[in-house]
Amino acid sequence: MGPIWPSYFTDCSSVIFMVDSANIIQISSSCIQLLSVLSAEPLHKASVLVLFNKRDLPCTMSLVEMKSLFRMDDIIACASQPITTLELSARSGQGLQEVLSWLDSAVGE
Ligand SMILES: Nc1nc2c(ncn2[C@@H]2O[C@H](COP(=O)(O)OP(=O)(O)OP(=O)(O)O)[C@@H](O)[C@H]2O)c(=O)[nH]1
Ligand SMILES: [Mg+2]
Structure with missing residues (x-):
């Protein structure tokens, strides 16, 4: 569905980007999609939550490993x-x- 996401960007104040961590x-295509969302002009001020889902499944990487594959520290520093x-x-x-706490604060802004 990635190609049609930009049609929803206008007037969007917050973004939840869900990653299937199982x-x-x-993962690599997910990271590219995230970079494309973050570089979209209508979203340049949006609050962004990157959510690593399906943590209940076995054989998933740790959050530290996932973030390091995404180079999340670099992404956060540059976004x-x-x-x-x-x-x-x-x-x-x-x-x-x-x-829910994140949503509460993001929508309340
Ligand atoms: N175990 C587990 N299953 C989940 C979780 N969240 C969603 N699902 C299941 O994942 C399935 C949906 O597949 P997803 O991969 O999330 O959805 P998708 O990416 O749109 O679909 P695909 O293109 O098939 O990957 C449903 O059967 C959900 O019940 C979770 O946290 N844990
Ligand atoms: Mg899926």
């Missing part, structure tokens, strides 16, 4: 937006409270 094959990273299991609900 799908190692998709114009404030970026938060969190891990989540949408299935078990682990991490959901932190996501």
Whole structure:
């Protein structure tokens, strides 16, 4: 669906970018998609949450490993937006409270 995302960027004040952290094959393309979202002009001031989902599944990398593959520190340092990273299991609900707190503060701004 990536090619049609830009049609939703106008008037968008916050972005949740969900990464399937159980799908190692998709990590590099996921990183490229994230960079393209971050460089989109209408989103240059949006609050961004990068969410590593499916943390309940076995054989997933640690958050530290995922972030290092994404070069997340470099991305955060270069991006114009404030970026938060969190891990989540949408299935078990682990991490959901932190996501809701982020939404609360992002939407409240
Ligand atoms: N175990 C687990 N499953 C999840 C979680 N979140 C979503 N799913 C499941 O993932 C499936 C959806 O696949 P996703 O890969 O998230 O969706 P997608 O990327 O649009 O679909 P694909 O193109 O098939 O990868 C559904 O069966 C969900 O129940 C999670 O945190 N843990
Ligand atoms: Mg998927």
